[in-house]
Amino acid sequence: MGKLAFLFPGQGSQKVGMGTDLKESHPEVYERYLSQADEASGVPISRYSLEGPMESLTETNVAQPALFALSLALNEVARDRGLQPEMVAGHSLGEYTAAVASGALSFEDGIQLVSLRGRLMNEAQTERPGTMAAIIGLPIEQLTDICETASAAGTVAPANLNTPSQIVVSGEVSGVERAMELAQEAGAEKVVRLQVGAAFHSELMKPAQAKMAEAMQDVSWSDPHVPMASNASGELVTSGDHVREALIAQIASPVRWVDCAQALSSAGATTFLEVGPGRVLSGLVKQILGMETESSAVDSAAKIESFAASQTAAVE
Numbered sequence: 001m002g003k004l005a006f007l008f009p010g011q012g013s014q015k016v017g018m019g020t021d022l023k024e025s026h027p028e029v030y031e032r033y034l035s036q037a038d039e040a041s042g043v044p045i046s047r048y049s050l051e052g053p054m055e056s057l058t059e060t061n062v063a064q065p066a067l068f069a070l071s072l073a074l075n076e077v078a079r080d081r082g083l084q085p086e087m088v089a090g091h092s093l094g095e096y097t098a099a100v101a102s103g104a105l106s107f108e109d110g111i112q113l114v115s116l117r118g119r120l121m122n123e124a125q126t127e128r129p130g131t132m133a134a135i136i137g138l139p140i141e142q143l144t145d146i147c148e149t150a151s152a153a154g155t156v157a158p159a160n161l162n163t164p165s166q167i168v169v170s171g172e173v174s175g176v177e178r179a180m181e182l183a184q185e186a187g188a189e190k191v192v193r194l195q196v197g198a199a200f201h202s203e204l205m206k207p208a209q210a211k212m213a214e215a216m217q218d219v220s221w222s223d224p225h226v227p228m229a230s231n232a233s234g235e236l237v238t239s240g241d242h243v244r245e246a247l248i249a250q251i252a253s254p255v256r257w258v259d260c261a262q263a264l265s266s267a268g269a270t271t272f273l274e275v276g277p278g279r280v281l282s283g284l285v286k287q288i289l290g291m292e293t294e295s296s297a298v299d300s301a302a303k304i305e306s307f308a309a310s311q312t313a314a315v316e
Contacts, residue, residue: 002270130199234259
């Protein structure tokens with residue numbers, strides 16, 4: 001029998017109105033998670049999530065706690081419906097969501113860490129400005145060489161290995177711009193600069209990483225009930241210490257999403273459920289493991305219900 005893996009989205013999946021369905025169907029669950037996000041962040045997260053404006057919701061210190069809290073509220077509804085993942089993974093911010101879903105970290109500690117992460121990453125945009133660009137159609141080896149060459153203009157390196165041919169680079173503006181030029185010359189299918197003001201998952205994040213590591217010392221960690229795929233190593237981790245190390249490492253390391261998907265698959269995952277807004281990860285998993293892979297996304301109780309019914313029907 002194949003195993004079920006839960007996937008949790010990262011920044012970029014936020015949209016105005018997210019959580020509206022859940023607030024109507026499960027007001028108590030919605031309120032419990034989102035009110036803590038409001039309190040921990042000091043920002044009206046639930047209001048921005050439901051009503052916008054998009055400019056506010058997209059800010060790092062808003063989007064991160066918003067996605068984290070809503071994804072975990074949906075995770076609770078999914079489990080109450082009998083959906084129990086046998087492993088978890090999340091992309092970037094989503095790895096913090098996965099850590100809570102795995103049982104390694106409490107929601108209360110998690111929302112404090114995620115609020116801090118959002119603030120630090122927001123500050124990094126002012127203190128060490130940088131940018132990121134998505135490059136499609138070049139293999140990682142070639143792109144690594146391009147980044148090394150472009151680093152003469154300014155630091156730049158691969159930051160998100162989303163599929164074998166969709167890779168995001170991150171670094172100083174001058175370095176990223178040079179890498180974009182070189183990638184185009186090398187015949188990349190598509191080169192797009194992302195709308196971010198900082199170089200996430202690069203060495204420019206080292207100061208934020210040090211502050212996060214310090215904050216994590218005050219948090220209590222448990223061994224996860226189910227393995228979690230680590231963004232930084234691309235391997236499954238099964239101890240509380242390793243989960244903590246993974247969450248620190250990922251801030252200034254590339255997100256090895258291809259390796260994460262392959263690790264879940266190698267461990268027996270055959271069904272992937274993206275729990276939270278958007279369907280980015282469920283799409284990436286199909287591109288990595290094959291279009292026939294059973295991969296779905298749920299952002300409301302109704303979608304959870306219909307997915308659970310389809311699983312029950314498949315078993316019968």
